[in-house]
Amino acid sequence: MLVMALFVIVLCHILVLILEGAKVKEVCKILGITQNQLAELMGLHYTAFSKWKDKTPKNAEIFLNLIIENYELKQELKQIKEAVKILKEI
Numbered sequence: 542m543l544v545m546a547l548f549v550i551v552l553c554h555i556l557v558l559i560l561e562g563a564k565v566k567e568v569c570k571i572l573g574i575t576q577n578q579l580a581e582l583m584g585l586h587y588t589a590f591s592k593w594k595d596k597t598p599k600n601a602e603i604f605l606n607l608i609i610e611n612y613e614l615k616q617e618l619k620q621i622k623e624a625v626k627i628l629k630e631i
Contacts, residue, residue, distance in 0.1 A: 552582060
């Protein structure tokens with residue numbers, strides 16, 4: 542479970558960097574991984590990045606935004622559940 546949570550955090554960090562216009566090489570340098578490893582983390586073939594050039598495709602951008610939004614909503618839900626638990630104890 543912890544490994545999955547860390548994976549999601551790293552993936553979201555990668556996606557945010559890419560959506561903010563960072564080039565794939567820059568993202569790889571920041572994370573200390575290869576482009577092949579980054580592609581594998583994202584579930585892509587390693588040649589996908591060469592097709593992206595300087596701009597993320599619209600459908601990939603939508604997908605990446607949905608992943609980030611899903612992660613943020615899960616974090617909010619977790620906080621709400623913790624608050625409900627505390628309120629029940631009062």
